[in-house]
Amino acid sequence: MNRTAALLLATLLLAAVSCAEEGRKAPLQVEGYARETPPGVEMSAAYLALHNHSTATRRLLAVELPGRAQASADLHTTVEEGGVSRMRPLELLEVPAGGSLRMAPGGVHLMLHGVRLRAGDQLPLRLRFADGQVIEISVSVRKLRPTADSHRHHHG
Ligand SMILES: [Cu+2]
Numbered sequence: 001m002n003r004t005a006a007l008l009l010a011t012l013l014l015a016a017v018s019c020a021e022e023g024r025k026a027p028l029q030v031e032g033y034a035r036e037t038p039p040g041v042e043m044s045a046a047y048l049a050l051h052n053h054s055t056a057t058r059r060l061l062a063v064e065l066p067g068r069a070q071a072s073a074d075l076h077t078t079v080e081e082g083g084v085s086r087m088r089p090l091e092l093l094e095v096p097a098g099g100s101l102r103m104a105p106g107g108v109h110l111m112l113h114g115v116r117l118r119a120g121d122q123l124p125l126r127l128r129f130a131d132g133q134v135i136e137i138s139v140s141v142r143k144l145r146p147t148a149d150s151h152r153h154h155h156g
Pocket of ligand 1: 076087109110111
């Protein structure tokens with residue numbers, strides 16, 4: 001097989017794979033994780049990735065924490081002002097048609113209040129969109145990244 005034919009075949013195979021995946025995908029796909037809370041702290045953050053496979057922009061308006069009456073979740077972004085990063089509440093989050101939005105530490109995140117989360121827990125979330133759509137997902141709780149300091153004081 002010459003090089004052009006090989007390239008063409010590779011392209012065709014890739015196209016076939018992405019089409020097969022496309023067929024299985026929900027119009028809006030959401031996954032993510034939450035951070036565990038340090039002892040005595042009832043505040044955390046969750047990071048979601050939203051993939052919009054539809055042809056319409058989706059707007060995330062609110063996130064609820066089912067089964068946790070004392071807890072709440074806010075959409076936040078992080079802005080840098082004079083070398084200091086501050087969190088700002090967001091009215092909504094737009095996921096463009098055919099596009100994705102990925103939350104990340106130091107950027108857009110879901111601020112969680114009134115929660116105690118242990119690594120390995122599952123955290124159910126209810127996402128409300130401007131078009132009335134409601135998506136229920138469950139994200140896993142991940143360990144806080146160990147710092148040099150927490151390592152030094154680690155007792156097992
Ligand atoms: Cu925040």
